[in-house]
Amino acid sequence: xxxxxxxxxxxxxxxxxxxxxxxxxxxxxxxxxxxxxxxxxxxxxxxxxxxxxxxxxxxxxxxxxxxxxxxxxxxxxxxxxxxxxxxxxxxxxxxxxxxxxxxxxxxxxxxxxxxxxxxxxxxxxxxxxxxxxxxxxxxxxxx
Numbered sequence: 001x002x003x004x005x006x007x008x009x010x011x012x013x014x015x016x017x018x019x020x021x022x023x024x025x026x027x028x029x030x031x032x033x034x035x036x037x038x039x040x041x042x043x044x045x046x047x048x049x050x051x052x053x054x055x056x057x058x059x060x061x062x063x064x065x066x067x068x069x070x071x072x073x074x075x076x077x078x079x080x081x082x083x084x085x086x087x088x089x090x091x092x093x094x095x096x097x098x099x100x101x102x103x104x105x106x107x108x109x110x111x112x113x114x115x116x117x118x119x120x121x122x123x124x125x126x127x128x129x130x131x132x133x134x135x136x137x138x139x140x141x142x143x
Contacts, residue, residue, distance in 0.1 A: 005128040007105035009092045010048075011112060012123040019088040023047045034120065037111045041104070043094045049086035052077045088122075099129055 013019040021028040022045060026035040038044060052073045059067035059074075076082045092108060094100045105126050115121045127134065 005102070005130045006099035007102050007129070008099050008127045009105050009108050009112070010125050010127065011090055011092075011116075011121045012088045013090065014088075014119055014122050016084065016088060018120070019047070019090075022090065023050065023087075030120070033115060034112075037108075037115075038092070041092075041094060041108050041111065043092045043108060044096075045090040045092055047087065048089040048091060049077060049083060051091065052086060102128075 013022055018028075018030060022031055022034070026038070026045075055067065056070065056074045056077060059070040064070040076086065091098070094104055094108065109124060109126050112121060112124055116124045
């Protein structure tokens with residue numbers, strides 16, 4: 001039986017320099033094992049900071065009132081401590097999809113686990129789309 005939920009794999013890299021390399025070019029020798037895993041799974045990474053910045057830019061272009069996470073996201077990318085955190089955090093897309101089947105997420109996470117053991121990845125997480133397992137958007141006005 002297939003799960004009704006979709007999944008997503010995320011991870012943090014060990015330092016700012018490594019994360020910057022990953023954001024710009026996965027050809028760096030230190031990132032070769034990561035690049036190979038991504039290729040094998042038809043996966044691409046997206047830096048959380050970049051994703052947040054794109055969301056804010058889109059909201060500002062089209063009208064922030066239609067983007068419920070605009071205020072929270074803008075505050076996050078403007079906070080220096082959170083910026084450091086999100087610049088090292090990555091989401092994996094598989095075949096261009098933000099969420100994918102559990103079996104795909106499990107296999108991807110399993111292949112990334114040795115990189116967590118080696119210290120290249122400092123946090124490896126798998127999330128599902130079940131609303132009960134995920135925080136809901138904050139109320140308007142941050143309440």
